[in-house]
Amino acid sequence: MKIDTTLLSEPNTDASGCASDAVYGKITARLVPLLFLCYLMAFVNRNNIGLAKLQMQTALGFSDAVYGIAASMFFIGILLFELPSNLLLRRIGARKTILRIMLLWGITSAATLFVTTPLQFYVLRFLLGVFEAGFFPGVILYLTFWYPHERRARVIALFMTAAAAAGLVTGPVSGSILKSLNHVWGLDGWQWLMILEGLPSVLLGIAAYRVLPETPAHARWLSQTDQHAVRNALRGAAESTVANQPLRQVLRNPHVYLLGFTTFSLGSATNLLIFWLPSIIEATGISDLQHVGLYAVIPNLLGTVAMVIYGRRSDRLQERRWHFVVAASxxxxxxxAIALLHGTLAGVLLASIAATCGIASAYPIFWAISTRYLSSGAAAAGIALISSIGALSGTSAALVGSIRAHTGSLDTALYLIAAQLVAGILVLAFCIRHDASDARTNHST
Structure with a gap:
């Protein structure tokens, strides 16, 4: 019998017949830029009320408590619909799911310009969460269709840089819109902000539907040899994860909830920085909104760079747990440090750079750990459940708003969220050990 040796000699495969760096470089170039833009707009639409707040509160008379409740309503919507959306993705595919999500969230974000009462604000923020639900875990699930676990930290980092890079938009761009378009054609600057940052999501959703292939088998720009090599790599990754689990076993898996608590802690810290850093900067004496936005860019820009470098380092060393511990610490x-140095602009910027770089770098490591615990059969439910628990962190915005309303300061909230993050670090360090190896042992006993 003649043995086919083409896979072993093919430059786009390694000695085992798995896809090489060249193949994954091609995949990344085709998938990640568009997914990056989609996620960037998700964060812009979700978080632009951080700067819009500086005008909305004056124009509409909303208190910090109202603003905090509205910010929390978004995450309640995500919490309720994250798992159903990801389970639906397995049935209808990623392209239709991304199209549905982006069309609805773009329209809802733009509709925020009509808000005049707290109730309207609450309802629209809740609907924004409902419609965005499933996007992030859906993309993480989609990436597992393409990348084995040993390559995931770097690609998740590239995708998630959109979260940090969104600050580059919500900072100078949003600040410029607030300042330059205020009272143009009878609309306030914050209303223009909602329109101009909401509608591009609709166009990106259509582009994603037309451009993204569902799986490597649907990618016409991959040769059959490349497709086979990717399948080999994914088959090896599947063999190294825990056994296939039905939904009920995923829901009973304690590791899923421990991972959920860790991402809840990360999310609480992230939301505090996203929603309140402009106010913290303004409190140092910066009155020009455009300048506030520009200063807010600095931590996000450095956080983006740190995330990519750190994710690559974790993949290269094939070590996850201590990379996470160091970054989150x-x-x-x-x-x-933000609480201790809040009186000076330089102190706030230095502290916020450390906080943003550390938290941003921890995220891709966390998801590389989480996805390795879950086989392809368990991934849709497991990723969505972990992400849903993390979405609960959005309710911390109401707590932070209440603390500031009663104390006139964010210091107490900063200390509380930092303590919660330390708790998440301890959970992952001592309860989630040795990445997937412990999970396999636990599920085999």
Missing amino acids: VGAAGLV
């Missing part, structure tokens, strides 16, 4: 220390 730097983030917690940064939050404490």
Whole structure:
């Protein structure tokens, strides 16, 4: 019998017949830029009320408590619909799911310009969460269709840089819109902000539907040899994860809830920085909104760079747990430093850079750990459940708003969120050990 040796000699495969760096470079170039833009707009639409708040509160008379409740309503919507959306993705595919999500969230974000009462604000923020639900875990699930676990930290980092890079938009761009378009054609600057940052999501959703292939088998720009090599790599990754689990077993898996608590802690810290950093900067004496936005860019820009470099380092060394611990610890220390140095602009910027770089760098490592615990059969439910628990962190915005309303300061909130982040670090360090190896042992006993 003649043995086919083409896979072994093919430059786009390694000695085992798995896809090489060249193949994955091609895949990344085709998928990640568009997914990056989609996620960037998700964060812009979700978080632009951080700067819009500086005008909305004056125009509409909303208190910090109202603003905090509205910010929390978004995450309640995500919490309720994250799991159903990801389960639906397995049935209808990623392209239709992304199209549905982006069309609805773009329209809802733009509709925020009509808000005049707290109730309207609450309802629209809740609907924005409902419609965005499933996007992030859906993309993480989609990436597992393409990348084995040993390559995931770097690609998740590239995708998630959109979260940090969104600050580049919600900072200078949003600040410029607020300042330059205020009272143009009878609309306030914050109303223009909602229109101009909401509608591009609709166009990106259509583009994603037309451009993204569902799986490697649907990618016409991959040769059959490349497709086979990717399948080999994914088959090896599947064999190294826990056994296939039905939904009920995923729901009973304690590791899923421990991972959920860790991402809840990360999310609480992230939301505090996203929603309140402009106010913290303004409190140092910066009155020009455009300048506030520009200063807010600095931590996000450095956080983006740190995330990519750190994710690559974790993949290269094939170590996850201590990479996460170090990064998240730097983030917690940064939050404490913001409270201690809140009186000076230089102090706030240095502390927020440490917090943002640490927290941003921890995220792709966390998801590389989480996706390795879950086989392809368990991934849709497991990723969505972990993400849903993390979405609960959005309710911390109401707590932070209430603390500031009663104390006139964010210091107490910063200390509380830092302590919560430390708790998440301890959970992952001592309860989630040795990445997937412990999970396999636990599920085999």
